[in-house]
Structure formats: C-alpha cells, structure tokens
Amino acid sequence: MTSDVPETPTAADREFENLDCSAVIADVWLMLDNECDQGSRERLQRHIDECGSCFAAYGIEEKVKNLINRKCGGDQAPAGLRERLSIEIRSTVLIKQTEID
Numbered sequence: 001m002t003s004d005v006p007e008t009p010t011a012a013d014r015e016f017e018n019l020d021c022s023a024v025i026a027d028v029w030l031m032l033d034n035e036c037d038q039g040s041r042e043r044l045q046r047h048i049d050e051c052g053s054c055f056a057a058y059g060i061e062e063k064v065k066n067l068i069n070r071k072c073g074g075d076q077a078p079a080g081l082r083e084r085l086s087i088e089i090r091s092t093v094l095i096k097q098t099e100i101d
Contacts (some may be wrong), residue, residue, distance in 0.1 A: 021047075024054050028061045 024047050029035040031044050048058045077085075 021051060021054050025057050026049065028058050032062060032065050
C-alpha cells in the first residue's frame with residue numbers, strides 16, 4: 001500500500017540536490033588521484049552514480065587519466081638531463097638569492 005504522504009527527504013537527498021554539477025566535475029580529478037577524503041569521495045561517487053551528465057563526464061575524465069598514465073607513466077628523463085636541470089635550477093636560485101641580498 002502506498003501512502004499519499006510525501007517522503008521526507010533524507011540528509012543524503014538534500015546533499016545530492018545541493019551538490020552543483022560543476023563542482024563535482026571540478027573535483028573529479030581529486031577523486032581519480034585519490035586526493036580527497038573518504039567522505040568527499042563517497043559524496044562525489046553518489047552524485048556521479050545518480051547524475052547522468054556527471055557520470056558521462058567522469059567517464060571521459062577517467063579515460064583521459066588512464067590514457068595519460070599509459071602513454072606517459074614511468075617515463076623518466078635521462079640522468080644527464082636531470083643533472084643539467086638540477087644544476088640550472090640551483091644556479092638560478094643562487095642568482096635570485098644574490099639579487100635579493
């Protein structure tokens with residue numbers, strides 16, 4: 001038997017309604033990089049699961065991140081290049097520090 005009395009929205013329902021899609025999409029990278037706390041992760045995931053447009057955007061972002069990791073992950077600059085860059089950075093810092101003093 002169904003009731004004609006509308007259900008009282010839960011805190012989760014109100015939270016979902018108040019969560020702006022643009023904010024969710026902006027935070028997707030934090031979620032994908034595991035850089036948000038568990039509560040934020042759950043809130044974002046719940047929104048993504050219930051919002052078709054955010055779900056689609058999340059899927060695109062996830063695919064881009066996976067592609068970048070697959071194509072660029074693990075590549076390291078040659079040791080000689082890293083050393084030259086390190087020397088250049090140190091000398092730039094020293095020059096800037098001398099100019100300040």
